[in-house]
Amino acid sequence: MNYLAHAYLSFHQPALITGNLIADYVKGRQQLALYPPDVQQGIRLHRAIDTFTDQHAVTAQAKTFFRPACGLYSGVFTDLVYDHFLATDSTRFSEDTLYDFSKEVYDVITGREEVLPERFLEMFAYMRQYNWLFNYRGNDGMERAFRGISARAKGLESSPAVIFAIFLEHYDALKDCYQAFFPALQTHVENLLQNETR
Template structure:
């Protein structure tokens, strides 16, 4: 999953949010041990979310829309568009609550910035400046995100505008995939957290 989903599935727990967002920038057990137990828990939850998402048959179906143009990057773009649908999920956010949630997440990261990986902080600077978490809800925002990922993807030969066109062409079908998948993911994460709390 992408940034908004990882933050949302941290259930407003500050250390869980932090671990969930920095996880891709923390490699190896020794580096993980630099962080508090709560942040380590967030890192573990992030990895469990990614594994569940990658192996889920509905995600496999969503990836098929992107595969002809994106190949191995189809999963990256599926994760990204799931964030668009989450940001527009009226059962979870209104425009105002999405905006306030995004700023809550930024504030929690800023409070802990001193101990976080420099590469993450560089990316987070862009996230906060351009308010990615909030702007995922607009087609302009998700278009910019798709084009940004495509530009940075080392082995992707497809232009980001092509990827965005695929997204728009299959918008309804991808939204259905999100609607089938995300409640199952949330139930899974809630179960993991309950087990860790025992």
């Protein structure tokens, strides 16, 4: 999953939000141990979310739309598409509540900047400046996100315009994938958190 979903599945808990967002920048047990237990929980939760997502049959189906153009990066673009449909899911966000939630996440991270990985903070500066979490809602924001991923992807031959066109062409089918998948992911995460507090 991408940043919005990881933040959303932290259920407004600042330490979980922090761990969930920095997890890709924390490598191995030695780095994990640098963080308080509640942030470590968020890092582990991020990894559990990614594992569940990557192994789910619906995600495999969604990746097939991107694979001819993106190869191994099909999962990265699928994660981004899931964030778009989460951002536009009227059962979870209105435009106003998504804006407020995005600000909440930025404020949580900003309040802990001094202890977070430098490489994450470099990325986060762009996330906050361009309001990625909110702008996943619209096609302009998604197109910028597609360009950003394409620029960082080594060996990706298809242009971002081609990949974005795939997203638009298969929009309804990808939305169906999100709707079939995301409730199952949320239930999985809620069960994990419930079991950890027992």
